[in-house]
Each structure stands twice: as structure tokens, then as C-alpha cells.
């Protein structure tokens with residue numbers, strides 16, 4: 001306690017240099033918190049968007065289905081029967097049939113995934129209700145990105161060609177009845193949604209599905225003939241991207257932190273060298289060398305406490321402001337193919353805050369301690385004379 | 390020596406390692422200091438005055454022989470024990486004052502007490518009393534930079550005395566002061582020496598300081614050349630202080 005009181009006085013007494021160190025360190029602290037908060041916010045938004053729009057609470061796949069291999073779709077379908085059929089009826093499972101197709105918007109050729117979805121489903125956020133059949137046409141639902149790349153508008157007609165169960169080509173015109181906006185590119189880019197029953201009929205795969213999306217209330221059970229994939233598996237791409245981002249940003253802020261710590265280290269080396277007479281005086285007044293070391297270490301490490309206070313002083317208002325309006329993300333960020341919204345709202349978890357505070361305080365303490373070790377080798381008489389090599 | 394000896398120096402030799410061979414700063418010193426003495430170590434520069442004070446203050450160890458301070462042989466004390474000895478029983482006064490510049494006068498004087506166990510009110514009382522002794526109670530809130538040299542040295546006297554130590558070691562306390570201030574601080578110390586029966590040992594060349602000493606130990610080339618008691622009538626101790 002005494003060391004804290006004395007260290008505080010010494011530090012404040014040191015004036016400008018202290019505040020310079022504290023400012024740099026507080027900046028590093030705020031940047032670390034902010035950057036992590038942004039990635040965590042993105043992570044949370046992206047995950048919940050992906051779960052809501054694409055993965056649900058896990059999926060049951062046909063054993064042959066491979067999401068990275070479109071050719072697997074030819075064989076990856078089976079009739080939904082038994083337990084699975086019961087759960088579908090109870091709205092616990094959403095069957096989706098997926099088939100490779102080619103669309104010809106305005107004479108151009110576009111490879112797409114044709115997805116059959118129940119217009120009455122409520123498990124995914126895809127606004128499938130607009131697919132409720134009207135006026136004899138085949139209604140199709142597409143996303144904004146798809147609409148832009150294919151130059152399609154609401155009400156447009158487009159020719160779609162696909163293979164049926166026997167591998168025979170067939171083609172029909174569908175009408176775009178609605179265009180939805182989603183933060184998840186994978187449910188949008190090159191995807192065309194039509195009513196499940198129509199796709200089953202077109203392909204001759206009555207009652208069949210490629211995969212079954214689990215509702216939030218379904219507790220994962222084994223279903224015979226289907227392979228369960230949990231959200232952890234389904235979100236692997238997204239998690240990898242966030243981790244890569246985290247890795248990249250870590251280098252940036254560790255560099256910043258290192259700079260701030262170097263400044264403290266430098267101050268400590270200089271302190272021990274320039275304040276020998278003071279050190280000798282402390283010893284003459286009855287401090288042990290260990291106590292003096294502790295005093296100087298606390299003094300250096302206290303930079304971090306002041307930095308936390310200063311950082312909070314300008315960091316908290318800044319973050320509150322940002323959290324009100326969000327951070328607009330550039331459109332190009334969309335190309336990454338993972339979920340990202342137009343605005344990210346940073347999320348600051350207690351764990352992240354605590355670990356950042358610990359990182360800053362502990363690393364500041366360590367760099368403060370090392371230069372003070374030479375105090376233990378000082379002879380008090382030399383220290384008092386203030387002459388040392 | 391009206392009281393028993395509180396410091397005993399027995400066959401003390403101090404050598405410093407130099408480039409090649411050793412340099413002997415003190416040679417076979419035998420001395421004793423009693424309670425309440427007001428003694429000066431005098432001698433030319435390099436004669437070993439500071440070296441001897443440092444050993445008595447347990448800031449340094451003898452190479453040979455013993456320095457026994459308040460019953461403790463300084464070379465046998467651990468770091469912690471010698472820190473406790475200094476903290477409770479020995480006050481230091483330096484030529485350059487060595488006040489802590491970021492602290493107030495009050496904080497400087499209080500410092501040694503913080504290492505001991507006292508309540509806030511006790512400390513407050515002791516510090517203000519010590520500042521009263523040196524006539525600086527009204528400067529308690531000042532910083533050392535705002536004081537004159539004489540005032541700084543009075544603060545450091547208060548700092549040495551606040552814990553009421555048995556021994557005060559003063560190395561050239563008047564060297565940076567003018568005549569008036571030198572007389573003033575030495576009179577202050579003489580008064581405290583009388584009132585609190587504190588043993589004072591000086592290292593000095595200052596004639597003005599010597600005027601007040603009860604005993605003068607002449608050092609030359611690390612040896613005691615002469616150890617003289619100054620008759621009561623000759624010292625300025627009778628001057629009304």
C-alpha cells in the first residue's frame with residue numbers, strides 16, 4: 001500500500017514524461033479493446049445471421065451431400081420418411097431439395113443452385129412466404145446480390161434448365177416474385193428459391209430432400225439415414241475468417257503495445273540510472289533494496305493503471321458513440337463470401353475487457369520490473385554518491 | 390563519556406578494490422562513542438570521514454574488524470536487519486540534503502515513519518513536532534524547490550530527528566550553506582542533542598561546526614591522529630541557544 005502511495009506521488013511528480021507514456025499506453029489499450037470489440041461484434045452478428053438464414057440449429061445431411069462439390073447433388077437426395085417426416089410435420093425440421101441448374105437471364109448463362117423450400121416454413125429467415133403459388137407461374141425468390149449480378153428485377157421472367165432424376169434436361173420459365181436482402185452472401189449469390197413441392201415435381205423427386213434444417217427448438221437427435229452437422233461444423237468457414245482477422249489485428253496491436261511498453265522500459269532504465277541518489281536516500285531512511293525495487297516496479301506498472309483510467313475517459317464515450325451508430329462496412333467486404341452486415345456494432349465482452357486489462361497491466365509490470373533488478377546490485381554508498389557506471 | 394558506549398569500533402580496516410591492488414581508506418581504527426555525544430570527525434579530504442560514517446550507518450561493511458552499533462555488529466546484519474537499524478535508530482543528514490523533490494516538506498519528514506507502524510494522527514503529531522524543532526512548521530506544505538538551502542537542511546534535520554533516533558550521522562551538513570545558516574543549523578542540532586540526548590557524529594572541515602563540538606577526532610590517511618575532548622568552557626555549547 002505504501003509502495004502504491006509513494007509510486008503514485010513519484011509518477012505524478014515526474015510530469016510530462018509520465019503523461020506521454022500513459023497516453024501512448026492508453027491509446028494501445030483503447031485500440032486493442034476497440035478492435036477486439038469490433039471483431040467480436042462482427043462475429044456475433046455474422047453467426048446469428050448465418051444461423052438465422054442458412055444453417056439453422058444444425059442440419060441433417062444426406063450422407064452423399066458435400067456442400068463444396070455441386071456434382072454430389074445428383075445423388076444426394078432421399079425420401080423423407082419415418083422420424084424425419086414426423087419432425088417435418090411438427091415444424092421441427094425444414095426439408096430442402098437442392099439441384100444444380102442453369103439460368104438464362106437475358107440470354108446470358110448463369111450457373112445457379114435451385115433450392116426447394118416450403119413457402120410456409122418459419123425456421124429460416126428466408127422470406128419464403130412470397131413463394132405461395134399464384135397465377136400458375138413458377139414463383140422464384142432471389143437475393144439482392146443475385147438480382148444485381150443477373151440484372152433481374154421483381155416480376156422478371158427467367159428461363160431455368162435442370163436435370164431430372166434420370167439425368168434428362170428439362171427447362172421452364174420462373175418468375176421473380178421477390179428479392180430479399182440478407183447479410184449472408186452464401187444464401188444469396190447464385191441461389192434461386194422455388195417452392196419445394198414444385199422442385200420435387202420438376203425433378204421427379206417426390207417427397208425427397210437433400211438436407212433437413214433443424215429448428216431452434218429441436219434438440220439434436222440421431223435420425224436414421226441422415227448425417228447430423230452441428231453449427232460448429234457449418235460455421236467453420238466463418239470462424240476461420242474471424243480467426244484470421246483476429247490474427248492479423250493481433251500483430252497490429254501487439255506492435256502498438258510493444259511501442260508503449262518500450263517507452264515505459266526506457267523510462268525505468270533512465271529512472272534507475274538517474275535517481276541513484278534517491279535510491280540511496282530511500283535505503284538510508286530504512287528501506288530494504290527489495291522495497292526500493294518494489295517501489296520502482298509499482299511506479300512503472302502504475303503507468304498502466306493511469307492508462308486504463310485515461311483510456312476509459314476518452315474510450316468509453318467514443319465506444320458508446322460508435323455503438324449507437326455502428327461502423328459502416330465497405331461494400332467490398334462483402335466479396336469475402338462470409339456474413340457481414342452494412343454496419344457492425346462492436347461487442348465488448350467482460351472476458352475480453354478483463355483479459356485486455358490483465359495483458360496491459362501484467363506486461364507493463366514485467367517491463368517495469370526488469371530494469372529495477374540492478375538496484376539489488378547497487379551499493380548504497382555508491383547510490384548515495386550518485387556515481388555508477 | 391558520561392554514558393555507556395553505544396558505538397564501538399574495534400580494529401576496523403576498510404579497503405576498496407581498485408584497478409590493481411586495494412586502497413586502504415581506514416586503517417585499524419579503534420573508537421567508542423557514548424550516548425549524547427556531539428562529536429566531529431575532521432581531517433583533510435580523503436582521510437576516510439565519510440567512509441567511517443557509512444560503516445557506522447550500516448550502509449557499508451568493514452573489511453576487517455568490527456563496528457558495533459547499538460549492540461549490532463554491522464557486518465553480521467542481514468539487509469533487512471540493517472534497514473531496520475537505520476529506520477528506527479539512525480538519522481542521516483547529507484551535504485546535499487537529499488530531499489525527495491516530488492514530496493512536500495511534510496511528506497519528506499514523514500517518510501521514515503511510513504516504514505514504521507504509526508497511526509495517521511501519531512505521524513501527524515510527530516512530523517509537526519519535528520518541524521517545530523527546526524522552525525519550519527509553516528512550510529509543511531511547501532516543496533523542497535521552494536525552500537532556501539538553509540531551510541532544506543533544516544527539513545533534513547527534522548527528517549532525521551522525527552523518529553527520535555539514538556544516533557544522527559551528518560556528513561558535511563554545512564558545506565553548502567553560508568555562515569549564518571551554518572550557525573543556525575548547528576545550533577539547532579546542538580539543542581536537539583541536549584534535549585533528546587541524541588548522539589551526533591559529524592564529518593566536517595567547517596571551523597564553524599567545530600566551535601560547537603564536544604569531541605574532535607582527527608583523521609589522517611585513514612588513521613586516528615588525535616582524539617580530543619573539548620573542555621566545556623571552550624565550546625559554544627554554553628551559548629544560550
Ligand SMILES: Nc1ncnc2c1ncn2[C@@H]1O[C@H](COP(=O)(O)OP(=O)(O)OP(=O)(O)O)[C@@H](O)[C@H]1O
Pocket residue numbers: 405406412413414432433434435436437438439440441592
Ligand atoms: N567506493 C570507493 N571505491 C574506491 N575508493 C573509495 C571509495 N569510496 C571512498 N574511496 C576512497 O577512500 C578514501 C576516503 O574517502 P572518504 O570519502 O571517506 O573521504 P572523506 O574524508 O570523506 O573526504 P572528503 O572530505 O573529501 O569528503 C578516498 O581516498 C576515496 O578515494
Ligand SMILES: [Mg+2]
Pocket residue numbers: 438439440560592
Ligand atoms: Mg566525505
